[in-house]
Amino acid sequence: MHPNRALIGVPGGRADLATPALVLDLAVFGRNVATMAAATRASGLALRPHAKTHKCKAIAARQLAAGAIGLCVAKTGEAEALADTPGLRSLLVTSPVIGASALARLAGVAARVPELLVAVDSDAGARALSAAASAAGVRIGAVVDIDPGIHRTGVPGAEAAAALAKSVANLPGLWFAGLQCYAGHAQHIEDYAVRGEIAAMALADMATAAALLRADGLPPPLLTGGGTGTFAQEAGLGVLTELQAGSYIFMDVEYDAVALEAGGAGPFGAALFVDARVISANCADFVTVDAGYKAFATDGPKPKVAGGAPAGSEFAFMGDEHGAVFAALPLGALVRLQVPHCDPTVNLHDVIHVLDGDTLVDIWPVEGRGRSA
Amino acid sequence: MHPNRALIGVPGGRADLATPALVLDLAVFGRNVATMAAATRASGLALRPHAKTHKCKAIAARQLAAGAIGLCVAKTGEAEALADTPGLRSLLVTSPVIGASALARLAGVAARVPELLVAVDSDAGARALSAAASAAGVRIGAVVDIDPGIHRTGVPGAEAAAALAKSVANLPGLWFAGLQCYAGHAQHIEDYAVRGEIAAMALADMATAAALLRADGLPPPLLTGGGTGTFAQEAGLGVLTELQAGSYIFMDVEYDAVALEAGGAGPFGAALFVDARVISANCADFVTVDAGYKAFATDGPKPKVAGGAPAGSEFAFMGDEHGAVFAALPLGALVRLQVPHCDPTVNLHDVIHVLDGDTLVDIWPVEGRGRSA
The missing domain is CATH 2.40.37.20 (D-serine dehydratase-like domain)
Known part of the structure; x- marks a missing residue:
């Protein structure tokens, strides 16, 4: 004990x-959860908070109860740990997962949640995910990750994204669930206007990829991304359908150092x-x-x-x-x-x-x- | 699983x-454990490895089996976690513990190990430790911590150390177990000679305090301190009776950057x-x-x-x-x-x-x- x-x-x-x-501080936390739920609702975005911030079922359940449509996690182990959060309908793993044992574990998570989505950024990775899903008899939604300019994960640019989307749409055990672009490099830029410009540049590739896919008859169901530092700006761009912000529930010294709204602390x-x-x-x-x-x-x-x-x-x-x-x-x-x-x-x-x-x-x-x- | x-x-x-x-790497780890056991044995020092490095019973048990006379931990929670390590006879908590609930937990640990020693650096802290030990019906060895010049914990100088030692020797539930001085600020100094000088300066106060106490009929049973970065030098000073090194079992990029022996990598x-x-x-x-x-x-x-x-x-x-x-x-x-x-x-x-x-x-x-x- x-x-x-x-x-x-x-x-x-x-x-x-x-x-x-x-x-x-439960009171402040509760207000943060409610404020982001209301802000995303007002802007017509769905909210899929990133649980890598808290890794905690009690918090995830409160976010879902406040209207979040699902959760993000970064890793397979987090997906396993949070899969049975009360109210969880859709779980997105935001980084590519590589390796046979990790993929087999992911397929196990897919059997425990109504909807499992996983980021992919390579043909080889998508094929391995497909094989694991097929072997386990589950279906996993593949979300094509677009490099926002960080070069950490993601395919480079709209045409590569559209090509990978078409590829995953034809793989057994997978379905094409949408596009992801997270401008992590923009989140802590001090200047509010510059931060918005960087975020907009990152999302431009996503908008182009979505247009290519719509024209090809493969419209992306989800356009997912965004963070606590850019949510207000990204909401106004009309690209994303859902927001992945995480840190807004806690705030920290790092986010306190940047203004989250034009002319204000946020x-x-x-x-x-x-x-x-x-x-x-x-x-x-x-x-x-x-x-x-x-x-x-x-x-x-x-x-x-x-x-x-x-x-x-x-x-x-x-x-x-x-x-x-x-x-x-x-x-x-x-x-x-x-x-x-x-x-x-x-x-x-x-x-x-x-x-x-x-x-x-x-x-x-x-x-x-x-x-x- | x-x-x-x-x-x-x-x-x-x-x-x-x-x-x-x-x-x-089990082979390298095993050699490190054996090498430090042999080196301290050869220099006439006892070895009480610091378990804050590994926090792991399997490793602690191997250190004890190789001849270590006990373990160090930094915190109450570590003491609780490692108290039932096979072969453990003496456990030293190297930082002062403050607060009624933590002290009650420490007294609980004292009932689980043959010998519990705890660092003290204030009269008020020693009195609270005494009260907790008395309330639980256990005896705890108080080790007077001497500030090596870092000002993190410890009393300032030899006379303050001797005075606190005499005070704890008279407190119910406690016994005076010795002196501690850990020259943490010396461990990563690149120049081997300078590193040795800083360590020697820190131990000078301990030597003086020990002499004062011997003259007063209260000889310190233990003189404990030292680290991976200074062990070879401290062994030659003739002050310490036991060495608290921890990192030697693993080595890391930080310790690899300093020579642990004169003219050699260690x-x-x-x-x-x-x-x-x-x-x-x-x-x-x-x-x-x-x-x-x-x-x-x-x-x-x-x-x-x-x-x-x-x-x-x-x-x-x-x-x-x-x-x-x-x-x-x-x-x-x-x-x-x-x-x-x-x-x-x-x-x-x-x-x-x-x-x-x-x-x-x-x-x-x-x-x-x-x-x-």
């Missing part, structure tokens, strides 16, 4: 948390933090807390002090297990730190502590944690 | 691993890697593999290509789930990547795949993974 489970429902129980603890609030505790206080300038590289992702900005210390107090990493908070605080004090980059930070933690103010109301397992394979 | 478990014992089964997979070999798979190959300059920020620590250097691609091929991160390997490789090919910083990389993975050549011989759970609280 998790050491913090005994605190559930205890008023003010947050003070006694075993730390470091990944904590969710409609989402910071909901995910690590509560850490002062475990050494022998220095004049700072105290040491019990959270370091094993509690926060380190690929982006630093964690940001969000409570428990004077506003503007800085955090610095002090190795694997510890951090410094530049403030005068007593031993045992709790410091709240906004997570720097949410996806890989969640991936460090087995559970999410759900807080209503200072009361722990639930502990949600992160079922997909570490399921990168 | 882990998806790779079916491959155990299959000759050449590595080719079919679900990837990314954290893999251990006696340890790289044993820990992530095997990743090519999942997209649509570009001329590089291929995309299925390992990114969620498979490697990002606080240090980059992962290093160690097999499956031409020597010298570079790796670059491509986000949470992917990396680029600058080589021409076919879809499905395996690339072996040496881990950049071993401790926080292991902390991302639930299991370690144990390889004898290309045959998977076992899968070891990482029981302490994520147990930072």
Whole structure:
């Protein structure tokens, strides 16, 4: 049993948390979920949130209950972990899956969900997916991934996309489910207008590919992509039919640094933090807390002090297990730190502590944690 | 069941691993364990390896079987996870533990191991530890932590250490077990001589504190500290009675960058890697593999290509789930990547795949993974 489970429902129980603890402000999270659901509904887009952000069935179920038409995952292991989320009708694996054992596992997931969609970006990959689906007696929707200019995955350009779409449409065990283009390189561009231009450039190939396929009698059922950093702009382009945003539920220091609406901070609030505790206080300038590289992702900005210390107090990493908070605080004090980059930070933690103010109301397992394979 | 478990014992089964997979070269690992055991024995030091590196009972048991006198852990959760390691007689928690619930859990660990030692660096912390031990009816050895100059944890200087030692010796439920000083800031200094000087400066306070306490009739039973980067130098100083090194079992890109012996690379070999798979190959300059920020620590250097691609091929991160390997490789090919910083990389993975050549011989759970609280 998790050491913090005994605190559930205890008023003010947050003070006694075993730390470091990944904590969710339930009220802010709930507003973020509702806000994105309303925004996509208003713009005529379907919402298929990316679950690589949270890897958590309790969160996925809340997104689906708020109107999401399905989920995205990045990897086979995540698909396995989240396949039985209540309310899940359609699951999209957004990266190509290669390798016989992984493909056999994907076919197993296809038998557990009403609809499984998988990104493909090569003829060889599509043929292997087809073979796995056929062998298992299932049908999988192939989504042709278009390179937005990152060169990470995807076919290069509209004509290659249309050609691969026609190819998968003829493969046994597969059906052509649509096109995907995710402008990951645009999401954190600081200038709102430039960010929109980059996203639009990426989606131009998708629009052309869709037109080619419509003209050839193979209209793409889905046009999927987009992220938290570009959703407002992409909604206005009229290309996508559904949005894959993930980080909007938590927000993080990285997304807080860019304006998500023209001239404004955007409609989402910071909901995910690590509560850490002062475990050494022998220095004049700072105290040491019990959270370091094993509690926060380190690929982006630093964690940001969000409570428990004077506003503007800085955090610095002090190795694997510890951090410094530049403030005068007593031993045992709790410091709240906004997570720097949410996806890989969640991936460090087995559970999410759900807080209503200072009361722990639930502990949600992160079922997909570490399921990168 | 882990998806790779079916491959155990299959000759050449590595080719079919679900990837990314954290893999251990068993032969190199075994040599590293034996080499450090022999080196510490030859220098008259006891070896108490730091298990925060591996968090794995199977590895801890092998270190103990090779002659280690006990283990270090960094956190309460690790102590709980590793307490029943076969052969474990003495367990040292190397960071101060603060907070009533964590202290109660520590007292629970004390009832499960022959000897539990815990670092303290404040009177208030020692009194809280004493209260928890007394309440549980156990005795805990308090190890006075001395600040080596990092200001992360520890009391400042020899006199403060001696004073705290005398204080803990009189507290119910505690006994004075010794002094700790870990020169973490010296470990990765490139110049061998400078590294040795920094380590020696840090240990000077410990030597003075020990002399003060001997003169006062309270000789410290243990003088514990040291790391993989400084073990050869610290062994020659005659201060420490035991060595806490951890990373020597795996080696990583970070430790490979420094010479561990005067004029030489040192006696340890790289044993820990992530095997990743090519999942997209649509570009001329590089291929995309299925390992990114969620498979490697990002606080240090980059992962290093160690097999499956031409020597010298570079790796670059491509986000949470992917990396680029600058080589021409076919879809499905395996690339072996040496881990950049071993401790926080292991902390991302639930299991370690144990390889004898290309045959998977076992899968070891990482029981302490994520147990930072």
